[in-house]
Amino acid sequence: MKRTRAFKTEITSANQGVRIDRFLSIHLPDHSRTFYQRLINEAHVRVNGKPVKPSYKLEPGDWVEGTIPPPQETDLAPENIPLDIRYEDEHLIVINKPAGMVVHPGAGVRQGTLVNALLCHCRNLSGVGGRLRPGIVHRLDKNTSGLLVVAKDDQSHIHLQKQFADKTATRVYRALVWGRLKEPAGTLETRLNRSKSDRKKFVVAETGKTAITEYRTLKNYEFLTLVEVRLKTGRTHQIRTHFNYLGHPVFGDPEYSGRRKQLNRLSSLSLRQFGLYLLTLMNRQALHAYTLGFIHPVTRQSMQFEVDFPADFTAVLEHLENPEGS
Numbered sequence: 001m002k003r004t005r006a007f008k009t010e011i012t013s014a015n016q017g018v019r020i021d022r023f024l025s026i027h028l029p030d031h032s033r034t035f036y037q038r039l040i041n042e043a044h045v046r047v048n049g050k051p052v053k054p055s056y057k058l059e060p061g062d063w064v065e066g067t068i069p070p071p072q073e074t075d076l077a078p079e080n081i082p083l084d085i086r087y088e089d090e091h092l093i094v095i096n097k098p099a100g101m102v103v104h105p106g107a108g109v110r111q112g113t114l115v116n117a118l119l120c121h122c123r124n125l126s127g128v129g130g131r132l133r134p135g136i137v138h139r140l141d142k143n144t145s146g147l148l149v150v151a152k153d154d155q156s157h158i159h160l161q162k163q164f165a166d167k168t169a170t171r172v173y174r175a176l177v178w179g180r181l182k183e184p185a186g187t188l189e190t191r192l193n194r195s196k197s198d199r200k201k202f203v204v205a206e207t208g209k210t211a212i213t214e215y216r217t218l219k220n221y222e223f224l225t226l227v228e229v230r231l232k233t234g235r236t237h238q239i240r241t242h243f244n245y246l247g248h249p250v251f252g253d254p255e256y257s258g259r260r261k262q263l264n265r266l267s268s269l270s271l272r273q274f275g276l277y278l279l280t281l282m283n284r285q286a287l288h289a290y291t292l293g294f295i296h297p298v299t300r301q302s303m304q305f306e307v308d309f310p311a312d313f314t315a316v317l318e319h320l321e322n323p324e325g326s
Contacts, residue, residue: 004067011059029158090152091297093118099284174218175239180225181246192204192237203245204245211233213233251279
């Protein structure tokens, strides 16, 4: 049985001015900076006997002490759900997630998630993500398809998580968006925050978290554009929010104006009928995590994976390539 781990250390001049969450992640590297932020906020960490905030800057002579509780055992039920595994070893798994599958349990969702499926496939997932997110290094929206990596042990999880945080991991998406982009390539850098009118959605705002999205046009169709998107940050709904902000929402997106609302912008009845037909082929956003690259946390080998479009995305593209046959 794993036990609570205690630590205590005196700060020297070498760490003067360093944030306490950063100090702990460097000097106790078994866990991530986010993990230590949670410990600090829950008062498991003290400086000179008193609780502090994660932003506290250390001074020479400070005594930092605390406890690291053992990881919580998950009470989630393993489910025998088929997985499209693209790579697996004793440290990690690369999954091609289908659209419609939630990555991990949350409010109102306890079954049918990727985590439930993974617990049936392998019981040794990392505990860094917490009780409801074992092994989950990064996420995809429920109705976004494509590649993600899952960690089997804590050290691999922390190493992979750091690559995503440092923007050294490669994430390339492909999306169909409405209309033709004014600029064939560009970079969007904004702040994203929760919508005041709908807390499940995000909007570009003056305050919030910085979000950076790079894009380039792959092919223009009559009223849709196939784009390649590279994420420099990993905010919730980032791609969907950014293209909606541009006035080119992701095709089929029910939450960000990507469905029938766009049909009224088309110039003819025949195009509106064609667009409506394409929407019947895809009941979700046309967004696919096409490429995933990272350095293996143990072998240090550079790894890169690509996965083709799923059937619904492929069907829409085929009709766009041959509209006369639709």
